[in-house]
Amino acid sequence: MYSSDEISYFNTIKTPFYYYKMEYFKNNLEKIKNAAGKYGYVVHYAMKANANDKLLGIIKDFGFGADCVSGNEVQKAIDLGFKPKEIAFAGVGKSDFEINLALDNDIFSFNCESIQELEIIDEFAAKKGKIAQIALRINPNVNANTHHYITTGLEENKFGINRWEFDKIIELLKSKKNIHLIGIHFHIGSQITDLDVFKNLCIRVNEIQKYFTENHILLEHINVGGGLGVDYEHPDKDDFPDFEAFFRLFDRFLELRSGQKLHFEIGRAMVAQAGDLITRVLFVKNGINTNFAIVDAGMTELIRPALYQAYHKIENITSKEGIDFYDVVGPICESSDTFGKTVQMTETKRGDLIAIRTIGAYGEVMASRYNLRDLAKSYYSDEIE
Numbered sequence: 001m002y003s004s005d006e007i008s009y010f011n012t013i014k015t016p017f018y019y020y021k022m023e024y025f026k027n028n029l030e031k032i033k034n035a036a037g038k039y040g041y042v043v044h045y046a047m048k049a050n051a052n053d054k055l056l057g058i059i060k061d062f063g064f065g066a067d068c069v070s071g072n073e074v075q076k077a078i079d080l081g082f083k084p085k086e087i088a089f090a091g092v093g094k095s096d097f098e099i100n101l102a103l104d105n106d107i108f109s110f111n112c113e114s115i116q117e118l119e120i121i122d123e124f125a126a127k128k129g130k131i132a133q134i135a136l137r138i139n140p141n142v143n144a145n146t147h148h149y150i151t152t153g154l155e156e157n158k159f160g161i162n163r164w165e166f167d168k169i170i171e172l173l174k175s176k177k178n179i180h181l182i183g184i185h186f187h188i189g190s191q192i193t194d195l196d197v198f199k200n201l202c203i204r205v206n207e208i209q210k211y212f213t214e215n216h217i218l219l220e221h222i223n224v225g226g227g228l229g230v231d232y233e234h235p236d237k238d239d240f241p242d243f244e245a246f247f248r249l250f251d252r253f254l255e256l257r258s259g260q261k262l263h264f265e266i267g268r269a270m271v272a273q274a275g276d277l278i279t280r281v282l283f284v285k286n287g288i289n290t291n292f293a294i295v296d297a298g299m300t301e302l303i304r305p306a307l308y309q310a311y312h313k314i315e316n317i318t319s320k321e322g323i324d325f326y327d328v329v330g331p332i333c334e335s336s337d338t339f340g341k342t343v344q345m346t347e348t349k350r351g352d353l354i355a356i357r358t359i360g361a362y363g364e365v366m367a368s369r370y371n372l373r374d375l376a377k378s379y380y381s382d383e384i385e
């Protein structure tokens, strides 16, 4: 998995740290670009998955747009050279400051989630003498069959505009002169590995499109969001996710009207497999059922297991002998600070290096300084001395 050069390099730097495999990362971007390019689809990178400057710079150079969920993300995208006309701004709670920032930068689209938000953007745009491009984020009521904390497209979720509000919105749009409807937007959840879920989304989008056509509203853009999942069980498999199959499915099932552009906002699937969290074993002690391997990374570096009971593959990368079971836990004063229970690993002792795999998405970007810990640094395979 790692070369001996990499392991020697790891031994010279302070643990824990994030390690990004740049060749893998660029190959993955290439695959997405080619697969989407076949159909002329526009791919935005959902910046919230990982806002690391170096990765963002490469994503921008590949020609992807940005999907932002905060004013600071919009600002960062612009600072790093993403074109404002390729920036979508989503989020159920945009602050006044954030709306004004996005207006000042003439971004591609505000993805709006409530009637009140539409009214406020119109009011602020009028003050600046601008016309803001907006898309309606619609709640399609499609079950993403994923963890309930990362399901967003059901009527019970806080996200999006529900079907029963459409008539009122159409009326509102007629009277508001400083917002211009350019499209509709969806995002139904994350870590979706069953492509049938996206097929259901396509079917719902087709139905919703009919409503707009019947109301003589032409939508230039359809944005189906992100959510494509990765294989956390098999971090070294590189034929998954299957981007070809993913985009082909939309080509087959989503009925685009002529001149319409289809947009995607891919976060996790762009970056997840490119990164690992490398940590050192501090102590090993006996528990009732298994041993505890206490490592120097905690939920402060990777919160997904504590937050969503997420699975990450864990491997001892320096010990080759024996086999045993360990609860791999961090040093933070919380019982949820556990990366994995009864993890089978080679015989593990103080000083060994452990890799927690597939942390490129929602890893580094969710780091915190809880317990006043230092933020972990990032290292890159193409910068190894």
Ligand SMILES: *Cc1c(COP(=O)(O)O)cnc(C)c1O
Binding pocket: 046, 048, 049, 067, 069, 090, 091, 187, 189, 190, 191, 225, 226, 227, 228, 265, 266, 267, 268, 269, 361
């Ligand atoms: C989080 C998010 C995404 C990206 O989701 P992934 O599952 O990481 O692909 C896309 N669009 C919106 C609006 C989001 O909030």
